[in-house]
Amino acid sequence: MTTSTRERIVAESLRLFAERGYAATSVAEIEAAAGLSPGAGGLYRHFRSKEEVLASAIREHIERTRKQVTDVLSQATVYEDRPLHVRLKMTCHAGLAKMREEQDLIRVLFRDLDQFPNLVAEMREGIVNPLYDGIASWLAAQPEFEGADEDWPAIASILGGAVVNYWLANESMYEPPTRIDEKRFVESWARLGMGLTASGRETAS
Numbered sequence: 001m002t003t004s005t006r007e008r009i010v011a012e013s014l015r016l017f018a019e020r021g022y023a024a025t026s027v028a029e030i031e032a033a034a035g036l037s038p039g040a041g042g043l044y045r046h047f048r049s050k051e052e053v054l055a056s057a058i059r060e061h062i063e064r065t066r067k068q069v070t071d072v073l074s075q076a077t078v079y080e081d082r083p084l085h086v087r088l089k090m091t092c093h094a095g096l097a098k099m100r101e102e103q104d105l106i107r108v109l110f111r112d113l114d115q116f117p118n119l120v121a122e123m124r125e126g127i128v129n130p131l132y133d134g135i136a137s138w139l140a141a142q143p144e145f146e147g148a149d150e151d152w153p154a155i156a157s158i159l160g161g162a163v164v165n166y167w168l169a170n171e172s173m174y175e176p177p178t179r180i181d182e183k184r185f186v187e188s189w190a191r192l193g194m195g196l197t198a199s200g201r202e203t204a205s
Helices: 005-020 027-033 050-074 084-101 103-115 117-141 152-173 182-195 198-204
Strands: none
Touching: 005 027, 005 050, 005 103, 027 050, 050 084, 050 103, 050 117, 084 103, 084 117, 084 152, 084 182, 103 117, 103 152, 117 152, 152 182
């Protein structure tokens, strides 16, 4: 698939912002990375400013995340024939994969977005909250939990937060907390997910 100039600018700018920081990345460097003549103003034929490039990157990731959440929820019943703990492990793997997919955006968020509170709000409402809502909806849709009187958003915040913390610790300190590898983390995450609900505790017993 052919990548447009605009797409290259967005992708390369996000990569550079993640590696060097927003302020330390020049428009000319973005242009060069995107295959344009540096300093010739090619970026400005597609965006009004460097900040607009950053905003466009965030909004494109938001749109992609919304589609991914919708796709996951639409397939919630596909694996109902598999044991609950297996489905939970699959969900945890998917969460970690999403964190890896968004690693450049996450680095930019923690490094630079405090100067752009409007973009932080867009990320919160467009990516973070929908992901937690997606976990809550997925849990509620599992047949073992049908009719369960559970606080799914609160449970989702615990499970989702564990995935985020594990990935961030691994990313920032170059190894997982207490060197727990991903296989052990996923297995324990699934056990935690089952234990947080009455139905899950009955299924596990």
